[in-house]
Amino acid sequence: MQRRVFLAGSASLALQAQTTNLKLFLLAGQSNMAGRGVVEAEDQVPVPGVLALSKEMEWKPAVDPIHYDKPIAAVGLGRSFARTLLNFGPQQRIGLVPAAMGGSSLDEWKPGGTLFTQAVRRAKAAAPAGVFCGILWHQGEADSSKEELARSYTARWVPMMNALRGELGAPELPVVVGQLGEFLRTTPDASPFSGLVNEQLAQLPLRARKVAFVSSAGLKDKGDSVHFNTPGLREFGRRYALAYLSLDATWG
Template identity: 45%
Template sequence: MIRPLICLLALFVTVFAAAEDASLPAKDKFHLFLLVGQSNMAGRGVVEAQDVVVNPRVLMLSKEGKWVPAVDPMHFDKAAAGVGLGKTFGQIIAEANPGVTIGLIPCAVGGSPIDTWKPGVFYPATKSHPWDDMVKRVELALPAGTIKGILWHQGESDSQAGLAETYAGKLSDLVKRLRELVKAPEVPFIAGQMGVFDEAPWSPEKVLVDKAHRDLPKEVPHTAFVTAEGLNHKGDKVHFDAAAYRELGKRYAAAFLKMTK
Protein backbone atom coordinates (compact mmCIF):
# COMPACT_ATOMS: atom_id res chain seq x y z
CA MET A 1 0.00 0.00 0.00
CA ILE A 2 2.88 2.38 0.76
CA ARG A 3 4.48 2.07 -2.69
CA PRO A 4 1.28 3.03 -4.62
CA LEU A 5 0.93 6.06 -2.37
CA ILE A 6 4.53 7.07 -3.10
CA CYS A 7 3.91 6.71 -6.82
CA LEU A 8 0.76 8.81 -6.51
CA LEU A 9 2.78 11.45 -4.66
CA ALA A 10 5.41 11.36 -7.40
CA LEU A 11 2.76 11.93 -10.05
CA PHE A 12 1.26 14.83 -8.08
CA VAL A 13 4.62 16.51 -7.57
CA THR A 14 5.55 16.08 -11.23
CA VAL A 15 2.28 17.56 -12.45
CA PHE A 16 2.52 20.42 -9.95
CA ALA A 17 6.12 21.16 -10.89
CA ALA A 18 5.35 21.13 -14.60
CA ALA A 19 2.59 23.67 -14.10
CA GLU A 20 5.06 26.42 -13.22
CA ASP A 21 8.06 27.68 -15.16
CA ALA A 22 11.10 27.88 -12.93
CA SER A 23 12.93 31.17 -12.48
CA LEU A 24 16.20 30.97 -14.42
CA PRO A 25 19.58 32.47 -13.49
CA ALA A 26 21.92 34.29 -15.86
CA LYS A 27 23.05 32.16 -18.81
CA ASP A 28 26.59 31.68 -17.49
CA LYS A 29 25.20 30.47 -14.15
CA PHE A 30 22.84 27.95 -15.73
CA HIS A 31 24.88 24.81 -16.47
CA LEU A 32 23.24 22.40 -18.91
CA PHE A 33 23.70 18.64 -19.23
CA LEU A 34 22.35 16.50 -22.04
CA LEU A 35 21.03 13.03 -21.10
CA VAL A 36 21.15 10.69 -24.10
CA GLY A 37 20.92 6.95 -24.79
CA GLN A 38 18.37 4.21 -24.26
CA SER A 39 16.30 2.92 -21.34
CA ASN A 40 19.04 2.76 -18.71
CA MET A 41 19.62 6.48 -19.25
CA ALA A 42 15.91 7.20 -19.25
CA GLY A 43 15.58 5.20 -16.02
CA ARG A 44 13.26 2.37 -15.10
CA GLY A 45 13.56 2.40 -11.30
CA VAL A 46 10.56 2.47 -8.97
CA VAL A 47 9.89 6.03 -7.78
CA GLU A 48 10.23 6.58 -4.04
CA ALA A 49 9.71 9.62 -1.80
CA GLN A 50 13.32 10.82 -2.13
CA ASP A 51 13.00 10.91 -5.91
CA VAL A 52 10.38 13.67 -5.84
CA VAL A 53 12.16 15.98 -3.39
CA VAL A 54 12.75 19.27 -5.20
CA ASN A 55 16.09 21.07 -5.24
CA PRO A 56 15.51 24.65 -6.47
CA ARG A 57 18.91 24.61 -8.20
CA VAL A 58 18.30 21.42 -10.18
CA LEU A 59 15.90 21.84 -13.08
CA MET A 60 14.84 19.71 -16.04
CA LEU A 61 13.42 20.49 -19.45
CA SER A 62 9.93 18.99 -19.39
CA LYS A 63 8.23 17.16 -22.22
CA GLU A 64 6.43 20.43 -22.97
CA GLY A 65 9.74 22.31 -23.22
CA LYS A 66 9.50 24.17 -19.91
CA TRP A 67 12.20 24.47 -17.26
CA VAL A 68 10.72 22.92 -14.11
CA PRO A 69 12.12 21.44 -10.86
CA ALA A 70 13.73 18.05 -11.56
CA VAL A 71 11.78 15.09 -10.20
CA ASP A 72 11.57 11.47 -11.31
CA PRO A 73 10.50 10.26 -13.74
CA MET A 74 12.42 12.82 -15.77
CA HIS A 75 12.01 11.02 -19.08
CA PHE A 76 8.84 10.38 -21.07
CA ASP A 77 10.01 7.99 -23.79
CA LYS A 78 7.82 5.13 -22.56
CA ALA A 79 5.19 4.58 -19.88
CA ALA A 80 7.78 2.53 -17.96
CA ALA A 81 9.98 5.60 -17.33
CA GLY A 82 10.98 5.91 -13.67
CA VAL A 83 13.98 6.72 -11.52
CA GLY A 84 17.15 7.33 -13.52
CA LEU A 85 20.64 8.61 -12.86
CA GLY A 86 20.06 12.22 -13.90
CA LYS A 87 18.51 13.70 -10.78
CA THR A 88 21.23 12.38 -8.45
CA PHE A 89 23.89 13.59 -10.88
CA GLY A 90 22.36 17.05 -10.95
CA GLN A 91 22.11 17.30 -7.19
CA ILE A 92 25.79 16.45 -6.69
CA ILE A 93 26.97 18.87 -9.37
CA ALA A 94 24.80 21.61 -7.84
CA GLU A 95 26.30 20.94 -4.39
CA ALA A 96 29.81 21.18 -5.86
CA ASN A 97 28.98 24.51 -7.54
CA PRO A 98 27.04 26.65 -5.04
CA GLY A 99 26.75 29.63 -7.38
CA VAL A 100 25.05 27.85 -10.28
CA THR A 101 21.80 26.15 -11.26
CA ILE A 102 21.85 22.80 -13.07
CA GLY A 103 19.63 22.22 -16.09
CA LEU A 104 19.07 18.62 -17.21
CA ILE A 105 17.86 17.93 -20.76
CA PRO A 106 16.26 14.43 -20.87
CA CYS A 107 16.42 12.98 -24.41
CA ALA A 108 16.95 9.22 -23.99
CA VAL A 109 14.75 6.74 -25.87
CA GLY A 110 14.25 3.21 -24.57
CA GLY A 111 15.56 0.45 -26.83
CA SER A 112 17.16 2.82 -29.34
CA PRO A 113 20.19 1.43 -31.23
CA ILE A 114 23.04 3.85 -31.85
CA ASP A 115 22.07 4.02 -35.54
CA THR A 116 18.81 5.75 -34.58
CA TRP A 117 20.86 8.66 -33.20
CA LYS A 118 21.33 10.15 -36.65
CA PRO A 119 19.42 12.88 -38.49
CA GLY A 120 16.18 11.78 -40.11
CA VAL A 121 16.12 8.24 -38.65
CA PHE A 122 12.70 7.01 -37.45
CA TYR A 123 12.52 4.56 -34.56
CA PRO A 124 9.29 2.51 -34.90
CA ALA A 125 9.26 1.18 -31.31
CA THR A 126 8.55 4.64 -29.91
CA LYS A 127 7.25 6.24 -33.12
CA SER A 128 9.91 8.91 -32.73
CA HIS A 129 13.04 10.35 -34.32
CA PRO A 130 15.56 10.18 -31.45
CA TRP A 131 18.18 12.49 -32.98
CA ASP A 132 15.77 14.99 -34.50
CA ASP A 133 13.66 15.17 -31.34
CA MET A 134 16.81 15.75 -29.30
CA VAL A 135 17.92 18.54 -31.64
CA LYS A 136 14.64 20.38 -31.07
CA ARG A 137 15.07 20.17 -27.30
CA VAL A 138 18.72 21.24 -27.44
CA GLU A 139 17.85 24.24 -29.61
CA LEU A 140 15.16 25.17 -27.11
CA ALA A 141 17.50 24.79 -24.12
CA LEU A 142 20.79 26.33 -25.25
CA PRO A 143 19.68 29.99 -25.38
CA ALA A 144 18.96 29.80 -21.63
CA GLY A 145 22.20 28.26 -20.40
CA THR A 146 25.72 27.01 -21.03
CA ILE A 147 26.33 23.39 -22.01
CA LYS A 148 28.72 21.68 -19.61
CA GLY A 149 28.42 17.96 -20.28
CA ILE A 150 26.85 15.09 -22.22
CA LEU A 151 25.86 11.88 -20.41
CA TRP A 152 25.46 8.71 -22.49
CA HIS A 153 24.16 5.28 -21.48
CA GLN A 154 23.39 2.92 -24.33
CA GLY A 155 24.60 -0.28 -25.93
CA GLU A 156 22.26 -3.13 -25.08
CA SER A 157 20.46 -2.85 -28.43
CA ASP A 158 23.77 -3.01 -30.31
CA SER A 159 25.09 -6.05 -28.43
CA GLN A 160 24.36 -8.45 -31.26
CA ALA A 161 26.18 -9.90 -34.24
CA GLY A 162 26.48 -7.48 -37.13
CA LEU A 163 26.20 -4.41 -34.91
CA ALA A 164 28.70 -4.82 -32.08
CA GLU A 165 31.64 -5.05 -34.48
CA THR A 166 31.09 -1.50 -35.75
CA TYR A 167 29.90 0.10 -32.52
CA ALA A 168 33.21 1.74 -31.51
CA GLY A 169 33.46 3.77 -34.69
CA LYS A 170 29.83 4.82 -34.45
CA LEU A 171 30.32 5.93 -30.85
CA SER A 172 33.28 8.14 -31.75
CA ASP A 173 31.25 9.64 -34.59
CA LEU A 174 28.32 10.26 -32.24
CA VAL A 175 30.52 12.16 -29.79
CA LYS A 176 31.76 14.35 -32.65
CA ARG A 177 28.24 15.07 -33.91
CA LEU A 178 26.86 15.82 -30.45
CA ARG A 179 29.67 18.28 -29.77
CA GLU A 180 28.99 19.97 -33.10
CA LEU A 181 25.30 20.17 -32.21
CA VAL A 182 25.94 21.94 -28.90
CA LYS A 183 28.77 24.02 -30.41
CA ALA A 184 31.25 22.88 -27.75
CA PRO A 185 34.09 20.80 -29.28
CA GLU A 186 35.65 19.91 -25.93
CA VAL A 187 32.56 19.47 -23.77
CA PRO A 188 32.95 16.43 -21.45
CA PHE A 189 31.25 13.26 -22.68
CA ILE A 190 30.69 10.44 -20.17
CA ALA A 191 29.69 6.89 -21.16
CA GLY A 192 28.28 4.49 -18.58
CA GLN A 193 28.73 0.74 -18.48
CA MET A 194 25.87 -1.64 -19.21
CA GLY A 195 24.60 -3.76 -16.35
CA VAL A 196 27.06 -6.35 -15.01
CA PHE A 197 24.77 -8.97 -13.47
CA ASP A 198 25.79 -12.49 -12.41
CA GLU A 199 22.42 -13.85 -13.56
CA ALA A 200 22.92 -12.53 -17.09
CA PRO A 201 26.33 -13.54 -18.52
CA TRP A 202 27.53 -11.34 -21.36
CA SER A 203 27.68 -12.51 -24.96
CA PRO A 204 30.87 -11.89 -27.00
CA GLU A 205 29.02 -9.05 -28.73
CA LYS A 206 28.20 -7.35 -25.44
CA VAL A 207 31.85 -7.61 -24.44
CA LEU A 208 32.74 -5.83 -27.70
CA VAL A 209 30.32 -2.96 -26.98
CA ASP A 210 31.63 -2.71 -23.44
CA LYS A 211 35.17 -2.50 -24.80
CA ALA A 212 34.12 0.44 -26.98
CA HIS A 213 32.83 2.22 -23.88
CA ARG A 214 35.96 1.42 -21.89
CA ASP A 215 38.33 2.46 -24.68
CA LEU A 216 36.56 5.72 -25.47
CA PRO A 217 38.80 7.87 -23.19
CA LYS A 218 41.84 6.55 -25.09
CA GLU A 219 40.29 7.27 -28.47
CA VAL A 220 38.46 10.57 -27.99
CA PRO A 221 39.69 13.52 -25.90
CA HIS A 222 37.64 14.84 -22.98
CA THR A 223 35.65 11.65 -22.50
CA ALA A 224 35.25 9.30 -19.53
CA PHE A 225 33.95 5.82 -18.72
CA VAL A 226 31.85 4.98 -15.64
CA THR A 227 31.70 1.43 -14.31
CA ALA A 228 28.50 -0.34 -13.27
CA GLU A 229 30.25 -3.00 -11.19
CA GLY A 230 28.37 -4.06 -8.07
CA LEU A 231 25.02 -2.56 -9.06
CA ASN A 232 21.77 -4.55 -8.96
CA HIS A 233 19.03 -4.99 -11.54
CA LYS A 234 15.31 -4.55 -10.93
CA GLY A 235 14.52 -8.20 -11.59
CA ASP A 236 14.61 -8.20 -15.40
CA LYS A 237 18.39 -8.67 -15.73
CA VAL A 238 18.57 -5.59 -17.98
CA HIS A 239 17.57 -2.47 -16.08
CA PHE A 240 19.10 -1.22 -12.85
CA ASP A 241 16.96 -0.83 -9.73
CA ALA A 242 16.32 2.62 -8.24
CA ALA A 243 19.19 2.42 -5.75
CA ALA A 244 21.58 1.42 -8.52
CA TYR A 245 20.49 4.36 -10.68
CA ARG A 246 21.18 6.76 -7.82
CA GLU A 247 24.62 5.21 -7.35
CA LEU A 248 25.25 5.43 -11.08
CA GLY A 249 24.37 9.12 -10.90
CA LYS A 250 27.00 9.52 -8.19
CA ARG A 251 29.59 7.79 -10.37
CA TYR A 252 28.82 9.99 -13.37
CA ALA A 253 29.10 13.06 -11.12
CA ALA A 254 32.45 11.88 -9.72
CA ALA A 255 33.76 11.35 -13.24
CA PHE A 256 32.59 14.79 -14.36
CA LEU A 257 34.08 16.54 -11.33
CA LYS A 258 37.39 14.72 -11.86
CA MET A 259 37.44 15.82 -15.50
CA THR A 260 36.70 19.45 -14.70
CA LYS A 261 38.44 20.07 -11.39
Protein backbone atom coordinates in the same frame (compact mmCIF):
# COMPACT_ATOMS: atom_id res chain seq x y z
CA MET B 1 17.44 28.61 -34.75
CA GLN B 2 17.22 28.71 -30.96
CA ARG B 3 13.88 29.45 -29.44
CA ARG B 4 13.09 30.46 -25.91
CA VAL B 5 11.37 28.15 -23.50
CA PHE B 6 8.11 29.55 -22.17
CA LEU B 7 6.98 28.51 -18.72
CA ALA B 8 3.37 27.79 -17.93
CA GLY B 9 1.40 27.49 -14.71
CA SER B 10 1.11 29.41 -11.47
CA ALA B 11 4.76 28.83 -10.57
CA SER B 12 6.07 30.14 -13.89
CA LEU B 13 7.39 33.46 -12.58
CA ALA B 14 9.24 31.79 -9.72
CA LEU B 15 10.72 29.23 -12.09
CA GLN B 16 11.61 31.85 -14.67
CA ALA B 17 13.80 33.55 -12.09
CA GLN B 18 15.77 30.31 -11.80
CA THR B 19 16.17 29.65 -15.51
CA THR B 20 19.15 31.85 -16.18
CA ASN B 21 22.80 30.87 -16.09
CA LEU B 22 21.98 27.19 -15.86
CA LYS B 23 24.68 24.59 -16.34
CA LEU B 24 23.04 22.35 -18.93
CA PHE B 25 23.48 18.61 -19.45
CA LEU B 26 22.00 16.54 -22.27
CA LEU B 27 20.94 13.02 -21.24
CA ALA B 28 20.98 10.60 -24.18
CA GLY B 29 20.95 6.89 -24.94
CA GLN B 30 18.40 4.19 -24.20
CA SER B 31 16.33 2.92 -21.28
CA ASN B 32 18.97 2.84 -18.55
CA MET B 33 19.58 6.54 -19.18
CA ALA B 34 15.85 7.26 -19.32
CA GLY B 35 15.51 5.31 -16.06
CA ARG B 36 13.39 2.34 -15.10
CA GLY B 37 13.99 2.31 -11.35
CA VAL B 38 10.99 2.19 -9.02
CA VAL B 39 9.93 5.70 -7.96
CA GLU B 40 10.07 6.27 -4.20
CA ALA B 41 8.94 9.23 -2.13
CA GLU B 42 12.38 10.85 -2.06
CA ASP B 43 12.51 10.83 -5.87
CA GLN B 44 9.53 13.17 -5.97
CA VAL B 45 11.12 15.83 -3.76
CA PRO B 46 12.62 18.71 -5.79
CA VAL B 47 16.34 19.30 -5.45
CA PRO B 48 16.97 23.04 -4.97
CA GLY B 49 18.85 24.39 -7.96
CA VAL B 50 18.06 21.47 -10.28
CA LEU B 51 15.54 21.80 -13.12
CA ALA B 52 14.58 19.53 -16.03
CA LEU B 53 13.20 20.34 -19.46
CA SER B 54 9.80 18.71 -19.87
CA LYS B 55 8.33 17.12 -22.98
CA GLU B 56 6.53 20.43 -23.57
CA MET B 57 9.86 22.33 -23.50
CA GLU B 58 9.12 23.88 -20.11
CA TRP B 59 11.54 24.10 -17.23
CA LYS B 60 10.22 22.27 -14.18
CA PRO B 61 11.65 20.99 -10.89
CA ALA B 62 13.64 17.84 -11.63
CA VAL B 63 11.54 15.14 -10.01
CA ASP B 64 11.42 11.58 -11.32
CA PRO B 65 10.50 10.53 -13.85
CA ILE B 66 12.58 13.13 -15.68
CA HIS B 67 12.24 11.25 -18.94
CA TYR B 68 8.97 10.65 -20.76
CA ASP B 69 10.09 8.33 -23.57
CA LYS B 70 7.67 5.59 -22.53
CA PRO B 71 4.96 5.22 -19.88
CA ILE B 72 7.33 3.04 -17.82
CA ALA B 73 9.91 5.84 -17.49
CA ALA B 74 10.80 6.16 -13.80
CA VAL B 75 13.89 6.80 -11.68
CA GLY B 76 17.05 7.55 -13.64
CA LEU B 77 20.54 8.75 -12.80
CA GLY B 78 20.04 12.44 -13.60
CA ARG B 79 18.99 13.68 -10.17
CA SER B 80 21.81 11.97 -8.27
CA PHE B 81 24.25 13.22 -10.91
CA ALA B 82 23.08 16.80 -10.38
CA ARG B 83 22.95 16.50 -6.59
CA THR B 84 26.53 15.23 -6.49
CA LEU B 85 27.76 18.08 -8.68
CA LEU B 86 26.09 20.57 -6.36
CA ASN B 87 28.15 19.15 -3.49
CA PHE B 88 31.18 20.50 -5.34
CA GLY B 89 29.57 23.72 -6.53
CA PRO B 90 26.59 24.63 -4.33
CA GLN B 91 26.22 28.04 -5.97
CA GLN B 92 25.53 26.47 -9.37
CA ARG B 93 22.11 25.81 -10.93
CA ILE B 94 21.71 22.78 -13.16
CA GLY B 95 19.36 22.12 -16.07
CA LEU B 96 18.86 18.52 -17.18
CA VAL B 97 17.72 17.98 -20.78
CA PRO B 98 16.31 14.46 -21.17
CA ALA B 99 16.47 12.95 -24.66
CA ALA B 100 16.99 9.19 -24.18
CA MET B 101 14.74 6.61 -25.82
CA GLY B 102 14.25 3.14 -24.41
CA GLY B 103 15.22 0.29 -26.71
CA SER B 104 17.08 2.49 -29.17
CA SER B 105 20.13 1.20 -31.02
CA LEU B 106 23.21 3.24 -31.78
CA ASP B 107 22.28 3.36 -35.45
CA GLU B 108 19.02 5.08 -34.49
CA TRP B 109 21.17 7.94 -33.15
CA LYS B 110 22.86 8.61 -36.47
CA PRO B 111 23.05 12.28 -37.48
CA GLY B 112 19.92 13.15 -39.42
CA GLY B 113 17.89 10.44 -37.73
CA THR B 114 14.84 11.04 -35.57
CA LEU B 115 16.52 10.61 -32.18
CA PHE B 116 19.57 12.69 -33.07
CA THR B 117 17.39 15.44 -34.51
CA GLN B 118 15.08 15.43 -31.49
CA ALA B 119 18.01 15.63 -29.07
CA VAL B 120 19.46 18.59 -30.97
CA ARG B 121 16.07 20.31 -31.07
CA ARG B 122 15.62 19.93 -27.31
CA ALA B 123 19.19 21.04 -26.62
CA LYS B 124 18.78 24.17 -28.70
CA ALA B 125 15.47 24.95 -27.02
CA ALA B 126 17.22 24.71 -23.64
CA ALA B 127 20.30 26.70 -24.66
CA PRO B 128 18.95 30.22 -23.97
CA ALA B 129 18.72 29.29 -20.28
CA GLY B 130 22.44 28.72 -19.87
CA VAL B 131 25.46 26.97 -21.28
CA PHE B 132 25.97 23.30 -22.09
CA CYS B 133 28.57 21.71 -19.85
CA GLY B 134 28.27 18.07 -20.83
CA ILE B 135 26.52 15.07 -22.36
CA LEU B 136 25.61 11.96 -20.36
CA TRP B 137 25.40 8.82 -22.49
CA HIS B 138 24.25 5.31 -21.64
CA GLN B 139 23.44 2.96 -24.49
CA GLY B 140 24.56 -0.35 -25.92
CA GLU B 141 22.19 -3.03 -24.73
CA ALA B 142 20.45 -2.91 -28.11
CA ASP B 143 23.81 -3.43 -29.84
CA SER B 144 24.74 -6.46 -27.72
CA SER B 145 22.80 -9.02 -29.73
CA LYS B 146 25.10 -9.18 -32.78
CA GLU B 147 28.88 -9.41 -32.88
CA GLU B 148 29.25 -7.05 -35.84
CA LEU B 149 27.30 -4.33 -34.01
CA ALA B 150 29.34 -4.80 -30.85
CA ARG B 151 32.72 -4.76 -32.64
CA SER B 152 31.86 -1.65 -34.64
CA TYR B 153 30.48 0.32 -31.69
CA THR B 154 33.41 2.72 -31.31
CA ALA B 155 33.69 3.31 -35.05
CA ARG B 156 30.01 4.29 -35.16
CA TRP B 157 29.85 6.18 -31.85
CA VAL B 158 32.73 8.61 -32.39
CA PRO B 159 31.38 10.31 -35.55
CA MET B 160 27.89 10.43 -34.06
CA MET B 161 29.14 12.13 -30.91
CA ASN B 162 31.37 14.49 -32.89
CA ALA B 163 28.33 15.52 -34.90
CA LEU B 164 26.24 16.02 -31.77
CA ARG B 165 28.93 18.17 -30.17
CA GLY B 166 29.15 20.13 -33.40
CA GLU B 167 25.42 20.83 -33.34
CA LEU B 168 25.85 22.22 -29.82
CA GLY B 169 28.73 24.40 -30.94
CA ALA B 170 31.22 22.74 -28.60
CA PRO B 171 33.57 20.27 -30.32
CA GLU B 172 35.17 19.28 -27.01
CA LEU B 173 32.08 19.27 -24.81
CA PRO B 174 32.70 16.74 -22.00
CA VAL B 175 30.95 13.40 -22.50
CA VAL B 176 30.46 10.75 -19.81
CA VAL B 177 29.60 7.20 -20.89
CA GLY B 178 28.54 4.37 -18.63
CA GLN B 179 29.29 0.66 -18.63
CA LEU B 180 26.43 -1.70 -19.38
CA GLY B 181 25.16 -3.65 -16.39
CA GLU B 182 27.23 -6.66 -15.43
CA PHE B 183 23.97 -8.53 -14.96
CA LEU B 184 23.49 -8.64 -18.75
CA ARG B 185 25.89 -11.58 -18.73
CA THR B 186 23.15 -13.60 -17.04
CA THR B 187 21.01 -13.27 -20.17
CA PRO B 188 23.42 -14.58 -22.84
CA ASP B 189 20.61 -15.37 -25.26
CA ALA B 190 19.48 -11.72 -25.36
CA SER B 191 22.85 -9.97 -24.89
CA PRO B 192 25.62 -12.39 -25.92
CA PHE B 193 28.03 -9.58 -26.81
CA SER B 194 27.45 -7.19 -23.91
CA GLY B 195 30.99 -7.82 -22.71
CA LEU B 196 32.34 -6.79 -26.09
CA VAL B 197 30.25 -3.62 -26.10
CA ASN B 198 31.61 -2.82 -22.65
CA GLU B 199 35.15 -3.21 -23.97
CA GLN B 200 34.30 -0.73 -26.72
CA LEU B 201 32.75 1.72 -24.26
CA ALA B 202 35.79 1.54 -22.00
CA GLN B 203 38.03 2.46 -24.95
CA LEU B 204 36.07 5.57 -25.94
CA PRO B 205 38.26 7.91 -23.83
CA LEU B 206 41.19 6.71 -25.96
CA ARG B 207 39.36 7.37 -29.21
CA ALA B 208 37.84 10.79 -28.55
CA ARG B 209 38.84 13.80 -26.50
CA LYS B 210 37.07 14.84 -23.31
CA VAL B 211 35.34 11.49 -22.76
CA ALA B 212 35.16 9.65 -19.43
CA PHE B 213 34.04 6.08 -18.77
CA VAL B 214 32.06 5.07 -15.67
CA SER B 215 32.11 1.56 -14.23
CA SER B 216 28.83 -0.12 -13.27
CA ALA B 217 30.63 -2.69 -11.10
CA GLY B 218 28.47 -3.99 -8.28
CA LEU B 219 25.27 -2.27 -9.38
CA LYS B 220 22.21 -4.51 -9.34
CA ASP B 221 19.30 -4.92 -11.71
CA LYS B 222 15.63 -4.46 -10.81
CA GLY B 223 14.93 -8.16 -11.26
CA ASP B 224 14.69 -8.21 -15.06
CA SER B 225 18.44 -8.62 -15.82
CA VAL B 226 18.20 -5.55 -18.08
CA HIS B 227 17.59 -2.39 -16.05
CA PHE B 228 19.43 -1.00 -13.04
CA ASN B 229 17.40 -0.80 -9.84
CA THR B 230 16.74 2.46 -8.02
CA PRO B 231 19.70 2.28 -5.57
CA GLY B 232 21.95 1.32 -8.48
CA LEU B 233 20.85 4.30 -10.56
CA ARG B 234 21.40 6.69 -7.67
CA GLU B 235 24.93 5.35 -7.25
CA PHE B 236 25.48 5.38 -11.01
CA GLY B 237 24.54 9.06 -11.12
CA ARG B 238 27.07 9.78 -8.38
CA ARG B 239 29.76 7.97 -10.37
CA TYR B 240 28.82 9.88 -13.52
CA ALA B 241 29.24 13.14 -11.62
CA LEU B 242 32.68 12.22 -10.30
CA ALA B 243 33.74 11.18 -13.80
CA TYR B 244 32.45 14.48 -15.15
CA LEU B 245 34.50 16.39 -12.60
CA SER B 246 37.61 14.65 -13.94
CA LEU B 247 36.89 16.33 -17.29
CA ASP B 248 35.91 19.80 -16.06
CA ALA B 249 38.51 21.42 -13.86
CA THR B 250 36.51 24.66 -13.80
CA TRP B 251 33.45 23.29 -12.00
CA GLY B 252 32.62 24.85 -8.68
